[in-house]
Amino acid sequence: MTVYSGPVFDMAVDQFNVIADHLEIPCDERERILQPKRAITVSCPIHRDDGTISVFEGYRVQHLLTMGPTKGGTRFAPTVDIGEVAALAIWMSWKCALVGLPYGGAKGGVNVDVSQISKRELEALSRRYMQEMIPFVGPRTDVMAPDMGTNEQVMAWFMDTYSMYQGQTVTEIVTGKPVFSGGTLGRREATGRGVAHLARRVMDVLGIKPVGATAVIQGFGNVGSYAALVLHQLGLKVIAVSDHTGALHDAKGLDIPALMKHASTHGSIAGFSNELTFDPAEVLTLACDVLVPAALERTIDGGVAENLKCRVLAEGANGPTTPEADRVLEKRKEIFLIPDILCNSGGVVVSYFEWVQDLQQLFWEEEEVMRREYQILDRAFDHMLARSRADRIPHRTAAMAIGVEKVRAAKATRGLFP
Numbered sequence: 001m002t003v004y005s006g007p008v009f010d011m012a013v014d015q016f017n018v019i020a021d022h023l024e025i026p027c028d029e030r031e032r033i034l035q036p037k038r039a040i041t042v043s044c045p046i047h048r049d050d051g052t053i054s055v056f057e058g059y060r061v062q063h064l065l066t067m068g069p070t071k072g073g074t075r076f077a078p079t080v081d082i083g084e085v086a087a088l089a090i091w092m093s094w095k096c097a098l099v100g101l102p103y104g105g106a107k108g109g110v111n112v113d114v115s116q117i118s119k120r121e122l123e124a125l126s127r128r129y130m131q132e133m134i135p136f137v138g139p140r141t142d143v144m145a146p147d148m149g150t151n152e153q154v155m156a157w158f159m160d161t162y163s164m165y166q167g168q169t170v171t172e173i174v175t176g177k178p179v180f181s182g183g184t185l186g187r188r189e190a191t192g193r194g195v196a197h198l199a200r201r202v203m204d205v206l207g208i209k210p211v212g213a214t215a216v217i218q219g220f221g222n223v224g225s226y227a228a229l230v231l232h233q234l235g236l237k238v239i240a241v242s243d244h245t246g247a248l249h250d251a252k253g254l255d256i257p258a259l260m261k262h263a264s265t266h267g268s269i270a271g272f273s274n275e276l277t278f279d280p281a282e283v284l285t286l287a288c289d290v291l292v293p294a295a296l297e298r299t300i301d302g303g304v305a306e307n308l309k310c311r312v313l314a315e316g317a318n319g320p321t322t323p324e325a326d327r328v329l330e331k332r333k334e335i336f337l338i339p340d341i342l343c344n345s346g347g348v349v350v351s352y353f354e355w356v357q358d359l360q361q362l363f364w365e366e367e368e369v370m371r372r373e374y375q376i377l378d379r380a381f382d383h384m385l386a387r388s389r390a391d392r393i394p395h396r397t398a399a400m401a402i403g404v405e406k407v408r409a410a411k412a413t414r415g416l417f418p
């Protein structure tokens, strides 16, 4: 038992133990690699619009300080707790190591339902959270980014709050900012683009032609919506989409650009169409070529895994598949898994580009951002596939083994202080 214990953290531990067994890491070394280095809990009081005061609990977990600064998003959601944030921080470490970024993993969050607070209250909460975090973060210490429930505007408030305390503009303190406030071109689209790019690569491997193939997307936030858009542009029919309000299904393919417009105006897919309404519980098990879970963690359990009818499982979300489901998928060789730490890594890859551009004050064209993003994803994909084939291990085990091995080697060469 640790302060982090709970279903999501326990899942990260279970996954790590599979890798540690595969790599034959001695027991006394395992805790050093897995245990988060720092965890911060803060209380964030804000004035409500009705004149009362509410206090929200905020967290930041910095898992790994060995590789350079820590890096990871900030989640604003009612499900957030310290264990979930710790698990997400650990996954960020394996993700950054797998794709070769000079970062350890971190994650932050505030337990809040953003649909229940006003824009002014969201600004107050964002600023207070960042202000409470100032002693623990910095451009060379820990660099925040968006995640579920946060966006470019929240990043701009984080950056402004930090900068006001420094007495100068410090754009490199967060990534995922608006382009005109030190953000990079291509960050908003980066995660979804990366998911679609890798799904496309797998379709090539499997001999599936994109035009006329089908896709299903669970979650229509930043990741799900841009993955859907790029798959749609590649010629796939996106036959179903769901979000927290419900689901839509159209065997002829949904009009994704129109749905994105609707979702950005209304905040969700609700109200887009009455005729196309569908049961969200059925979305994951629809027959399709590409399935993209892009919502919360642990949505694909053992039972769902038995019933999946996709050819490619492209994990846009972090941790959507439970270890029990992994054991089912191991037997279902007809499903090609692109594991989360690879599949959604386009986001942090372009965050890294944003940080580099901010540090250098030299900004790139969008084509340059995309070219370099795809180059990194392709290289990591090739490594994962080669490792999976060489060691005869599932794709997730291969991807995580590459990440864990790099972390282990860095810790071993730096040694133990003092």
Ligand code: GLU
Binding pocket: 071, 072, 073, 074, 144, 145, 146, 147, 148, 175, 176, 318, 344, 345, 347, 348, 349, 351
């Ligand atoms: N929150 C995103 C993730 O889970 C992005 C992190 C980042 O850009 O630093 O990968």
